[in-house]
Amino acid sequence: MIDIGVNLTHPSLLKELESNQFQWQENGVENIIAIASDLEESIQITQLSNQYKGIYHTLGCHPHHADSWQADSATKIKTLFQQSNKVVAIGETGLDFNRNYSTQVNQIKAFHDQIALSKTLSSPLYLHERDAEDSLLGILNEHFDKNVPGVLHCFTASKETLKRYLDIGLYIGITGWICDERRGQELQEAIKYIPKDRILMETDAPYLLPRDIRPRPKKNHPKFLPHIIKQAAFFAEIEESELIQLSIENTQRLFAIKGIGTH
Ligand SMILES: [Zn+2]
Secondary structure, X not given: OEEEEEOOOOHHHHHHHHHOOOHHHHOOXXXXXXXXXXXXXXXXXXXXXXXXXXXXXXXXXXXXXXXXXXXXXXXXXXXXXXXXXXXXXXXXXXXXXXXXXOOHHHHHHHHHHHHHHHHHHOOXXXXXXXXXXXXXXXXHHHHOOOOOOEEEOOOXXXXXXXXHHHHOOOEEEEOHHHHOOOXXXXXXXXXXXXXXXXXXXXXXXXOOOOOOOOOOOOOOOHHHHHHHHHHHHHHHOOOHHHHHHXXXXXXXXXXXXXXXXXX
C-alpha cells in the first residue's frame, strides 16, 4: 500500500525515522508521500526522502503558510526539485478560507505561483481546499493544464462538489474522514461516484485520526492506512483488495513513480 499524505516532520513521526524501523511498513504500507507545508519543511523532507527507503515527497507551500511565500520562493523550490530524485508533486497548495491563517490575497498569490511552477516542471499539483471551492475551481479553470494533472487531497465533501473536481481532471484523495459516522456522511455517500482510475488513499497523519479506531490512539499514523482502506472499500462498494490495487496503480500513474518500494 501507499499512503499519499503524511506530515512527516511531526515529532512523533521523526522519532520513528531515527529507529529506521517503520511501523507502517510492518503493517503493509511500503511507501509514503511526505507532504510539504512550507519552504523549510520542503528542505527537511527532501533530505529525509533521499535518506530513507520507501519515502517520496512534495515541495511547496500550504495555504496556511502563504504569508511566508516570497518573491524568490518559486526559484528556491525549483532548485530543490532539481536536486531530489524522489519529488512527486508541487504542494500542498490551494486555498483555505476556513481558518485563514494566511491572508486570502497571499494564499491566492502563492497558489498562482505554484500552478505556474507545476507547469514549468511538469509536476502534478497537490491541492488542499477548505471553504474555498468556487475560488479554487475558478483559478484552476483559468490556469490548470490537464496535461499536468493533480490531486485534491483530503476530499470531504458531497457528490456535487466531487463532480466539479472530477470534471476538471483531478484525482481524489480519501482520508480517515470516511470513518466518521457524523462528519463523514456526505463523503460516505460520494465515494461510490469516484471513478476507479481517480481514487487515492491517505492518512494525513498525525492529523485526522479515524474516529472508529479502538483502542483509541492519541494520534493518527500511516500504519492505520489499511483500516481507512477497509472502510473506504465498504462505502465504495468494492473489494478491499481491489481498492488497494487501484490506489497503487493510480498513485504510480499520477506521480510517475516507477517501481514502488525499490528506492
Ligand atoms: Zn491539506
